[in-house]
Amino acid sequence: MSSENGASRAEGDGGAEGAPPEQLALIRESVRKAKTPRAKPRTWRGAALAKELPVARVLVDKGVLHLDRYFDYAVPEELDAQAQPGVRVRVRFGAGRHRVREGRREGGGLIDGFLVERRAESDYTGPLAALAQVVSPEPVLSEELLSLTRAVADRYAGSLADVLQLAVPPRSARAEQRPSPAPLPPPKPPEPASWGRYEHGGAFLDALASGGSPRAVWNALPGPLWSEELALAVAATLASGRGALVVVPDGRAAARVDAALTALLGTGRHALLTAEAGPEKRYAQWLAVRRGSVRAVVGTRAAMFAPVQNLGLVAIWDDGDDSHSEQHAPQPHARDVLLLRAALDKCAFLLGGFACTVEAAQLVESGWARPLVAGREQVRRAAPLVRTVGDDDLARDEAARAARLPTLAWQTAREGLRHGPVLVQVPRRGYAPRMACAQCRAPARCRHCSGSLQGQDAGVLRCHWCGREESAWHCPECGGFRLRAQVVGARRTAEELGRAFPAVPVRTSGREHVLDTVPGTPALVVSTPGAEPVAEGGYAAALLLDGWAMLVRPDLRAGEDALRRWIAAGALVRPQSEGGTVVVVAEPTLRPVQALVRWDPVGHAVRELAERAELGFPPVSRMAAVSGTPAAVAEFLASVELPPDAEVLGPVPIPPTPPGRPRRPGAPPPGEHWDRALVRVPPGSGAALAAALKTAQAARMARGGGEAVRVRIDPADIG
Known part of the structure; x- marks a missing residue:
């Protein structure tokens, strides 16, 4: 057995013309083919070898960097027909792997791998060990997927085996035995419909339907039509005879796009790849995509590697969501993986969301992508009215000092409840995560380690650093003994609102129990960021509480994330013309708050990008x-x-x-x-x-x- 330095790759830049310089350099480096001299052919002692191409180049499933290369094995004659490029195999790997006696290899355990290539000769000068088993004759690793995963591994300084674990789902024998249906003929190009609200929206769909590869950063208008607009983009791509891939942050968003595609195109034209489907069903859907039976995919993060045939469009929704960042090594981000796919496959690219990240703004500023936005008059007609409550207002507000709901927010909620549900967004889950002195507002800290004290459900104070309970706290600043919640969680907020509006039902949505939808009848819906349910007909109003807690995080993206979460909640509210109102409790002079008032996430991202360029922060560096x-x-x-x-x-x-x-x-x-x-x-x-x-x-x-x-x-x- 031997090793080779790196993967076998196709020459060229993968069709990255027009890409940003950083992206172009990465693609060229990732797809450069290594040229190595050929050695004389060898045989495997003790058994007959395949007559043609008797050497198998295998990537072993070892996610360690010093083994991130291919290993050569001999192909026995009995495995010749099944041992084709792309199949899963098992090989001997470990101690004693170079010793061969009487046709049998000593030592080493069996390990999984992928057969990458069949060759006539090997570069290794000694005897080769043989393939132990072909696990399945199903070729799951295509050349396109291998090139993509190698590019991702190179970009993130990771191993190819680790990336392939993310890209290729675990095998299910029953799923492989099921025949895949025949692919349906391409549908007719769709009408622009709501895409007509955007400048150049109709032209974007026309380009997809005619086989073009436009690249756009899409700032979606508030409201529920975003999933239908994504479905129209997929339908236009399918009409050109090509495939499409859409990646969304969670299963709820995937279900909305799935429903929109089904309503537009019927069943059988797309696959839904989410963890909720279960391993066997998900693998069956993945196989249907790889075999070309299904040309469109909608899914969560793992779907970024879906092997769509003749890829014509890659799209990502809400790229600022943390769910798009993979937690397993080498931790790739779905946006960057789709950028690589757009360059390698020369396909269209669509990055969409209610908000705008600095990475999206950089794609537009570099000229690699074009903006896809609506005019200001269209934005004003679609967005709700946004009002602010700052520190000065809270200081003069008796109601805000006695409770945490300012008068303006209380009045807005009362008026909104006359016409429909009201959304209340709080930045914490649970009961009362942090406490402060009720008199001077000084944070309540542990006497032992100075960690913040948290209120528990049973009324016990506990330090969130050392875990000690505190039963006799008093304020070291003013000597007070009374505490109040500094940042109140969702459950405590629901209790307070239930007392303030005793005749109104209160629903909560958070990590433990996330609601997908709520009726359009009057109710208070208390939610943590990202768990907001969709209301039938839209919310009559929304209250964004404790905005400062989202802005004071010691993180480079604190302002961007706060604005993204606020706009996502505000996008669920009815337009201003229908009485929709949003109240945000945060300092009105801060940049993210001003961007929310103007409903201008693109302008906020452009200014953030300019500041990061001056300071040398990512994504500029x-x-x-x-x-x-x-x-x-x-x-x-x-x-x-x-x-x-x-x-x-x-x-x-x-x-x-x-x-x-x-x-x-x-x-x-x-x-x-x-x-x-x-x-x-x-x-x-x-x-x-x-x-x-x-x-x-x-x-x-x-x-x-x-x-x-x-x-x-x-x-x-x-x-």
């Missing part, structure tokens, strides 16, 4: 996070050969995860102290940075025995 114990991080940074224009920031200590909270990506395990360093490079050097970090990490793993170091490319939480 590329960044990598290196975390581990202080000694391990220092050793790693000393060994890596970074690009000349790289800048190392830190290392700095990583705050531990508070007890009872889920461990954040990149956070140290309980009881360990980690440092984190950020490595920043300017545009054009991202591929070189990823390659350098991957090489250093592979060398470190090959040596073994050292403490682990975690490398993340473009982390979302750089602080």
Whole structure:
């Protein structure tokens, strides 16, 4: 058995003409073919080999960087017919793998892998071990999918095997045995319908239907029509005889697009790929897509790798949602994977949402994509009226000092309840996560570790850092003994609103129980961000409480995320012409609040992008996070050969995860102290940075025995 340096790839830039320089450099590097000299053919002792192409090049399912290459195996004659490129195989791998005696290979355990290529010769000079088994004759790894996963692995400094685990679902034998239906003929091009509300919306659909590959960043108008508009884009692509892929953040959004496609095109033309379907059904749907029986896919994050035949359109909805970022190594983001697919397959690209991320703004500013927006008059007709309550207003508001619902919000809710349901968005789930002095508003902190005190359901105060209970708290600033909730959770808010509006039903939607829809009858719907249900006919009003809590997070994206969540909630409210009103409790002079009042997420993203360009922050620059114990991080940074224009920031200590909270990506395990360093490079050097970090990490793993170091490319939480 032998190894080869890297994958076999097609030459060229993958059709990335017009892509941003960073994207173009990555594609060219990812698809460059390695040229290696051919050696003399060998045989496998003790058994007959396949007469033609007796060497199988296999990618073993080992997600470690120093084994991120192909290994050569001999193809026995009895496996010749089944051992075709793309199938799953099992091979011997491990200790003693180079020793062959009397036709049998000694040592090593069986491990899964993918047969990548059949060759006439191997570059290895010794005897080859044989393929142990062809798991299934179903070719699940195509050349296109292999090129894409290799490009993703290179971009994120990860291993190809790890990316393939994300791209190819686990096998189900029963699903493979089911015959796939014959593909349906292309539908007729759809009418523009609601796309006519956007400047160049009809032209975008026409380009898709005629076989073109437009690239657009779409700022969707508020309201429920976004799923129907995505379905129209898919239908236009199918009319050209090509396939389409839509990635959405969660199962609720996938169900809405699925329903819109079914209503528009009927059944049998698209597949729904979500975790809710179960492994067997999802694999059966995936196989129907790979076999070409289904030309369109709608799904959540994992669907970004769906093997759509003759891909004509990739689309992503709400790219700022955290759900689009994969938590398993190498943690790719769905937006970046679809950008790679658009360049490799020369297909159309559509990034849509009610809000606008700085990454989307950069695609437009670079000229790689065109804006797809509505005129200001159309925006005013579709958006609700937005009103603000700032700190000065709260200070003068007796009702706000006694309770946490300002007078304006209370009046808006009362008026809205006369006409329909009212949405109340709170930034926390649960009861009363943080407490403060009722007299001076100073945060209530633990006497032992200074962590924030939280109110529990039974009225007990507990520190969210050390977990100690506090039974005799008093304020060190003013000496007061009374507490109030500083940030009140969804359940406590529902209780308070139930007392304020005793005759109105109160519903809650959050992590434990997420509502999909609510009736259009008067009710108060209390929800955490991202869990807002859709109301029949739209909400009459929405209250966005504790806005400051979303803005004060020590994160680069705090303002962008707050605006995205506010606009997503406001988009569920009826237009201003129908009385729809949104009240946001946040300082009116802050940029995200002003963008919400004007309903101008694109302008906010453009200004954020300009500021990040001045400061050298992503996405203008590329960044990598290196975390581990202080000694391990220092050793790693000393060994890596970074690009000349790289800048190392830190290392700095990583705050531990508070007890009872889920461990954040990149956070140290309980009881360990980690440092984190950020490595920043300017545009054009991202591929070189990823390659350098991957090489250093592979060398470190090959040596073994050292403490682990975690490398993340473009982390979302750089602080």
